[in-house]
Amino acid sequence: MAEIPTQIKAWTYSEYGKSADVLKFDPAVPTPELKDDQVLIKVVVASINPIDYKRLAGFFKDTDSPLPTAPGYDVAGVVVKVGSEVKKFKVGDEVYGDINREALIQPKVIGSLAEYTAAEEKLLSHKPQNLSFVEAASLPLTIETAYEGLERAGFSAGKSILVLGGAGGVGTHVIQLAKHVFGASKVAATSSTGKLELLRNLGADLAIDYTVENFEDLPEKFDVVYDTVGLLEKAFKAVKEGGKVVNIVPPSTNEKAIFFILTSDGTVLDKLKPYLESGKVKPVLDPKSPFPFSQTVEAFSYLETGRVTGKVVIHPIQ
Template identity: 45%
Template sequence: MSFEEAASFPLALQTAQEGFDRVNFQRGQSVFIVGGAGGVGSLAIQVKVNTILLPLKTSRNLVPLQNDRVRSFNNTCVVQLAKYVYGASKIATTTSTGKVDFVRQLGADTVIDYTKQSYDQIPQKFDFVFDTVGDSHRSYVVAKEKAKIIDIANPSPHPRAEFFIVTASGSNLERLRGYIECEKLKPVIDPISPYSFSNVMEAFKHIESGRARGKIVISPID
């Protein structure tokens, strides 16, 4: 793993991880991720698609995986965590037209193009809505009656939505160390990254454009 790949992991991965832990996500539940192509969303998908045999001191909700499945897994990195670490039964996510195939390759079961389909046109209901873009005032309609909603972008006016700022901890990353070492969880870095430090403003412009895929990385040394 390169320095840039390692640098892209901690913030996004721990944010995705804490979101699932806060709602006490259980194996077999379904999740709807708003914004599957972003830094947090792409890792949240991987939580669904990756599982390995971990040390005993891990969350009771993490799903162990036999070694033969570890060898056969080929996917990239809220999407990665959901299916393979936390054992989600179904994962759906939203993205724009140009990123549909990219997000599907991360492991999402259903990819909704938000430029063509609105939330109220989605027939399924989900056990957990993980909103990474601040749209929970609309995305709540895909939640089941007692489903939990996390919005990591903005405090939401919706009474069922919870907002949090991630609590960074080395022990949280240690819980997923085995997944990373076996390449079950893989960093997703925007193709334009890394930016040089002298071009940091260009990096921010790219983030604000909404065209980024995965994490934006800035190299501290030109």
């Protein structure tokens, strides 16, 4: 392995605001120090999520890490150093994961939008052999969120589900996991007109164009409604009596909803590895991806439009 530098390139912010105003390239950030339960990763690809720009905007400033900080949760890369307590990985292993266990509470000062980042081994998994680094980096936060929501709702074989925002980062995985891992009897999902075919290809039995149809007015009701976009009151109109509504968009305004913020866990990625390696569950990359590291600000601006399909990734990191 090449020698690990003492300083690295990263995108950082020192104040809160719109990403285009506060995100700055820093060519001389100290390389993160390694704790005993962590590995140091040479970042190959990072992906970004709405939580990244919400963090920059100061939505979670009371519990954010000290500034300046480099954002980024999702990483795929190569282990270059291991802490003394690490057993799962060795130098040279290809890994991926969401590096922040508690998404909103003291996330890493050096996130994945840097040449190197450190993460606890329990947050990471070995990269599936059949996936590129770009594909792997697109997965962790969104696929773990999709999985955790289905688990919390008690979703199981034979149940029906409606996914609000089916073409987004989390929604694309809820459709696939519900259908191909949990054994849903019926999967319905909403998107705009141009993305309906994607929903069907991912496993949706019913693709609903929200620009022409109100899902809450459908005569059919569902065992679970998974709301990834923040339409909680309408979601409750689409759920069966005794059914569950999952919501991942704060603030959650209805206490009957199952609201949660992801707790990152590498064992979920381990569990889903057979489905990823068999191709039953696939990464979904936005057609504009990947953005080069030098265009990270442009990638954030695009993500903030809310029109992204699947995930936005940053590659190569250099």
